[in-house]
Amino acid sequence: MLENDIMFISIIPSRVRVGIIGGGRGAYIKARSFIYHNCEVQVVARNFIKEFESLSGVEIIQGEYKSEFIEDKHIIIIAVKKGELEEEIIADCNKKSKLFFTLSDFKRGMGTVPAQASLENISFALNTKGGNPKAAVMLKEEVKHSLKDYDIFIGFINNLRNKAKKFHRHKTEIINFIATKDYKFMWEKGKAREVLMLFFPEDVIGELFD
Numbered sequence: 001m002l003e004n005d006i007m008f009i010s011i012i013p014s015r016v017r018v019g020i021i022g023g024g025r026g027a028y029i030k031a032r033s034f035i036y037h038n039c040e041v042q043v044v045a046r047n048f049i050k051e052f053e054s055l056s057g058v059e060i061i062q063g064e065y066k067s068e069f070i071e072d073k074h075i076i077i078i079a080v081k082k083g084e085l086e087e088e089i090i091a092d093c094n095k096k097s098k099l100f101f102t103l104s105d106f107k108r109g110m111g112t113v114p115a116q117a118s119l120e121n122i123s124f125a126l127n128t129k130g131g132n133p134k135a136a137v138m139l140k141e142e143v144k145h146s147l148k149d150y151d152i153f154i155g156f157i158n159n160l161r162n163k164a165k166k167f168h169r170h171k172t173e174i175i176n177f178i179a180t181k182d183y184k185f186m187w188e189k190g191k192a193r194e195v196l197m198l199f200f201p202e203d204v205i206g207e208l209f210d
Contacts, residue, residue, distance in 0.1 A: 005129075006111055006112070006127055006129070008114065008125055010123070010125075013034070013037040013038045013039045014038050014039070016039045016040070016074050016075060017039070017040045017041075017042075017072060017073045017074050017075075018034045018039045018040065018041045018042070018073060018074070018075045018076075018077065019041075019042050019043075019044070019069055019070050019073035019075070019076050019077070020034075020041065020042070020043040020044070020076075020077040020079055021043075021044055021045065021065050021069070021076070021077070021078055021079060021080055021089055022043075022045050022077075022078070022079030022080045022103070023043065023045030023046070023047050023048035023049060023052065023079075024045075024049055024079060025049060025051075026079045026103040027043060027045065027077065027079035027103075028049060028051045028052055028055065030077045030079065030103070030113065031043055031052075031055060031058050032055060033113070034075075035055070035056075035057040035058055039075075041057070041058045041059065042058070042059040042060075042061060042069070042073070043058055043059070043060055043061065044061040044062075044063060044065055044069050045061075045062065045065075046062065046063065046064065047062075048060065048062070065085065065088075065089065067092045070089075070092060070093060070096060070098055071096070073098065074098075074099065075098070075099050075100070075101075076089070076093050076098045076099070076100040076101070077100070077101050077103065077113075078090065078093075078100060078101065078102045078103065078104075078109065079103045080104070081104060082104045082105070086102065086104060086108075090102070090108065090109075101113060106131045107131075112127055112131060112133070114126055114127045114136065115127070115133065115136035115137045115139070115140040116140070117140050117141075117143075117144045119144065119147060119148065119151040120151055120152075120155060121151050121152070121154040121155035121158060122147050122150065122151055122154055124143060124144075124147065126139060126140060126143060150184075153184050153187055153188075156187065156192070157178045157179060157183070160174070160178055160208050161174075161175050161178065161179075163207065163208050164178075164208060167204055167207075170200055170201070170204055173199075173200070174196070174200060174204075174208070177196070177199065178196075183195065193205060193209050196208070
């Protein structure tokens with residue numbers, strides 16, 4: 001594995017509690033992002049930039065960081081400068097097995113928070129190797145534009161896939177068949193049902209398209 005390889009995971013934001021230590025620009029950007037995705041967010045710092053005043057949906061705690069702050073959090077964002085405080089928070093996170101990210105230098109944490117976007121049926125995230133968030137945001141728009149051609153098709157086969165689950169004998173074959181560029185081509189030609197009829201029983205296809 002390459003040293004700068006990363007792995008993505010997907011979370012259900014409404015079930016995730018995020019703790020942010022720091023009141024500067026980086027802390028504000030991360031708080032805004034997590035709130036937008038419906039996470040529960042608390043931020044602690046001695047001082048906060050003015051932008052926090054207009055940020056709704058976040059709990060602001062003005063004061064010193066204490067290790068108790070991270071106890072009930074799933075994700076910790078360390079948005080303070082390099083120094084003793086950052087070292088203390090990192091040690092606390094490691095001790096309590098927290099998923100944490102450091103804004104001063106992403107390599108000191110457990111990764112980076114990726115650029116992400118959603119269409120109606122597709123969600124995606126991306127990073128650049130080496131830590132370049134501005135470039136990731138630029139690429140996000142390019143990827144989002146290219147995925148628009150697939151979005152309606154993915155919604156269509158999602159529906160078929162969910163219905164196919166009850167056909168234990170044919171489930172795997174149907175799911176594998178519909179998630180291909182060849183099937184997308186037939187769908188675009190208006191032959192989504194007809195091509196499946198060539199390979200699967202008529203009663204099964206009838207229920208898939210009911």
